[in-house]
Amino acid sequence: MKTAILTAVCGIAVSAVMLGAGFVSGSSVNADELPQVVRVADNAPFSSAADKAAIEAIIHDYLVKNPEVMLEVQDALEKKQSEAQRVAQEKVIKDSAKQIFDASYDGIVGNPDGKISIVEFFDYNCHFCKGALPDMQALVKENKDLRFVLKEFPILGEDSAKASVVSMAFKKLMPEKYGDFHLQLLGGNGRADEAKAIKIAVSLGADEAALRQEMKDPAIQKDIQSTYDLANKLSISGTPSYVVGDEVVFGALGKKVLDEKLANVRACDHTTC
Numbered sequence: 001m002k003t004a005i006l007t008a009v010c011g012i013a014v015s016a017v018m019l020g021a022g023f024v025s026g027s028s029v030n031a032d033e034l035p036q037v038v039r040v041a042d043n044a045p046f047s048s049a050a051d052k053a054a055i056e057a058i059i060h061d062y063l064v065k066n067p068e069v070m071l072e073v074q075d076a077l078e079k080k081q082s083e084a085q086r087v088a089q090e091k092v093i094k095d096s097a098k099q100i101f102d103a104s105y106d107g108i109v110g111n112p113d114g115k116i117s118i119v120e121f122f123d124y125n126c127h128f129c130k131g132a133l134p135d136m137q138a139l140v141k142e143n144k145d146l147r148f149v150l151k152e153f154p155i156l157g158e159d160s161a162k163a164s165v166v167s168m169a170f171k172k173l174m175p176e177k178y179g180d181f182h183l184q185l186l187g188g189n190g191r192a193d194e195a196k197a198i199k200i201a202v203s204l205g206a207d208e209a210a211l212r213q214e215m216k217d218p219a220i221q222k223d224i225q226s227t228y229d230l231a232n233k234l235s236i237s238g239t240p241s242y243v244v245g246d247e248v249v250f251g252a253l254g255k256k257v258l259d260e261k262l263a264n265v266r267a268c269d270h271t272t273c
Contacts, residue, residue, distance in 0.1 A: 085235055089248045092233045099230060100149075100243055105223040107150040107171050109179045110140035114147035116265055118258065119243040121153040121231055124163045124185055124192035126239040132252040133187050139258060146262075150182060151227050153239055159193040164224060166197035169214035170206055177204045 063070065093100060101117050118139065122129045140148055152168060154160035163185065171178045184200045185192050202208050231237070234248050242249040244258065245265035 086247075089234055090246045092230075093243060093246050093248075096230060096233070099226065101147075103151075103223070103226070105168060105171075105219075105226075106152075107167070107175075107178045107182060109136065109148040109150060109182065110146045111144060112147060114143075114145040116143070116145055116262065117147040117149055117244075118262070119149040119151060121151045121227070121236055121239055121241045122186070123154050123156045123160050123239045124167070124197075125156045125160045128252040129240045130186055132240050132254075133183070135252075135255040135258060137183075138255055139262070143262065151230075152224055153227055153231060153236075153241075154224065155237075155239065159191055161224075162194035163192040163197045165215050165220055166194055166201060166211070168220045168223065169211055169217070170197075170201045170204075172214055172217075173210060174201075174204065174206055180204055 100119055106119075118136075120129075120132075120136070136148055140146055152164040154164040167178075167181065167185065170181050174181075181200055181204055184204075185197055188196070188200075190196070198208065198211065201211055231241070234241075234243070236248065236250070238250065240252055242258065242261075244261035245268065247261060247264075249257065249261060
């Protein structure tokens with residue numbers, strides 16, 4: 001990403017320097033012609049080797065004397081890309097609201113009928129998800145109207161994928177105990193895998209034979225794939241990631257940040273935002 005940004009920055013800086021110098025291939029230009037300058041700089045031949053050498057010298061001199069220009073343009077480009085991503089995510093959240101907040105295959109912790117939701121994309125073997133588990137517990141305890149939606153997003157290997165299959169099968173059989181299952185598997189020591197997930201499910205009262213049969217349901221793989229597709233649309237590639245209101249929050253940023261996002265959503269409920 002940084003290489004691509006710096007390449008773009010260099011191109012913009014070259015054009016800017018040519019513009020400041022007042023010529024490209026021997027022709028004077030003004031600010032209104034910047035797009036043309038970029039095309040000429042990229043595609044047109046120089047009128048002579050001397051012109052090319054002169055322009056290269058001016059560019060080199062300018063960038064050496066004003067290196068902060070590169071950082072300024074890079075910063076502006078990153079902000080523009082970030083804003084474009086945010087706008088795209090808002091549209092996905094609006095268009096896919098039911099799949100994000102109310103998919104039947106997702107687990108729910110907290111108040112299933114709550115008026116406000118946090119959606120977490122998680123992996124049972126994600127170290128940062130484990131670290132964020134107390135945040136979820138505290139938020140649910142402090143916000144009685146909070147639905148905490150848990151999306152199985154196994155991206156850390158085969159063990160994670162198999163643990164998620166057990167989790168989703170258990171949720172179908174015993175949805176009332178899903179929260180306990182989730183806390184024990186994510187909060188446990190060591191790596192989560194199929195055997196560990198089944199052991200926890202059975203300890204919570206699941207019939208092992210019925211559980212293993214439910215694990216074979218092809219709908220489970222289809223539902224996990226739906227979550228993968230949704231994550232791709234939202235530019236989510238790591239865990240934990242959250243959707244709060246119309247915003248995607250990347251990473252385990254802590255309870256304070258999620259509290260702030262919840263406050264923003266509550267404020268919007270009483271305004272036109």
